[in-house]
Amino acid sequence: MTASFDEAGMSSCNKPPSPTEPVGMWLIGARGGVAACSIFGMLLLRRNAVPPTGLVTALPEFQKAGLIPLDRVFVGGHEIRAASLTDEIRAFHRTNRVFSSDWIDLLESEMIECDQRIRWGTVSGASPAITELASADVPRDSSPWEAVQRLRADIAAFRQEHGLRHVVVMNVASTEPPVDPARYPSCWGEMEKALAGGDLSPPPSTLYAVAALSEGCSYVNFTPSLGASLSALTELAEIHHARHMGCDGKTGETLMKSVLAPMYRARNLEVLSWVGHNIFGNLDGRVLDDPQHKATKVRSKDHLVGDILGYSPKTVVSIEYVKDMGDWKTAWDHIHFSGFLGTPMVLQFIWQGCDSLLAAPLVLDLFRLTERADRAGIRGTMPFLAPFFKSPYGVADNDFFSQHRALLDWVASLSPSDG
Ligand SMILES: NC(=O)c1ccc[n+]([C@@H]2O[C@H](COP(=O)([O-])OP(=O)(O)OC[C@H]3O[C@@H](n4cnc5c(N)ncnc54)[C@H](O)[C@@H]3O)[C@@H](O)[C@H]2O)c1
Incomplete structure (x- = not known):
């Protein structure tokens, strides 16, 4: 029987969520450099084939935090380019002269399995530079609202098919042009009405965030794209008791x-x-x-x-x-x-x-910490994740060391009984 979950993230039999239950990592831009390296790295880490160098969550301070082991994670995602994860990783290896090709052979069947869980994304509201990347097979959604419903259905099916306790949606897609927040309603009710009525054409990053938050997923924006930063979406996250954080990974x-x-x-x-x-x-x-x-x-x-x-x-x-x-x-x-x-x-x-090998371990860290925040009952923005971002939501202090201290303090405050 698949467990059902109420809005506070507790299973119907009132058991606290546990790090042994499977969870999902849903990547937007799932065959890009950062996504492919994150998946590839995660599969290698699961086999203990490589040391966890570059992973913040592998530091001793994180070992009692009850973080999800990587072998409990299912990966899926949305993409607009027709490619395969294995081909992307092979091309990455060739072009950049990094890691061993033996590793690619070793992981090929697992990469193919992940590939099969990648669905067509949307180019609704996308700029020409993004649209020209897209395969002719990407569905041309008749409206942004239709796109949201399709994206939601993909995430819900992923969750159901694999009996996932929770899904963290992570945006690692191409950077979009700037967004003018003044063009969007500031409250969710009006935004929803405008979207459903076809009166708005927001960029894909807005549509992905609406789909993810409406499904009660956590949403992490690793890109500088601003479509998820609209205040109506902050309200949407509150309505669904969801967590969200961004933006733009701080890697170099x-x-x-x-x-x-x-x-x-x-x-x-x-x-x-x-x-x-x-x-x-x-x-x-x-x-x-x-x-x-x-x-x-x-x-x-x-x-x-x-x-x-x-x-x-x-x-x-x-x-x-x-x-x-x-x-x-x-x-x-x-x-x-x-x-x-x-x-x-x-x-x-x-x-x-x-670049992508600097970003990949941080994507895995953000996934594990966000999933942990869900089990700890954290809602809204996650300021303790600020050291991972160039422009952290709701955090004015950009000093890396005070941000890192705040992360360690949060980790130390976690109690084993909250999941
Ligand atoms: N060190 C880093 O690499 C780093 C650091 C900080 C932020 N970022 C950001 O992370 C993002 C990913 O970087 P990358 O190097 O992997 O880029 P990439 O171009 O290799 O990958 C982006 C992927 O997103 C896909 N995509 C574009 N629009 C999409 C849409 N609407 N729906 C679904 N998929 C879509 C593209 O097809 C591509 O596969 C970028 O926004 C980048 O600025 C990267």
């Missing part, structure tokens, strides 16, 4: 900003300018080459330094698509600062990271 150059800027502040050194140039050549970079899409990412990367310092030095963030770099992102940052007696000094750093 911006992570460095959130580590270094607090140092300048603590030593009372005045940052005069902070210039960061980023070059990379993966599909994310190709989409970000479109100026509208790039604007969303630049905004997400640019606010941190001023927020942390408390004043606004000159900042420059550039992102350039250089195809031959593949997933290897190089960021060169030049920080011009003033020391004692007005002496000008410079710090430069070069960060060279394989």
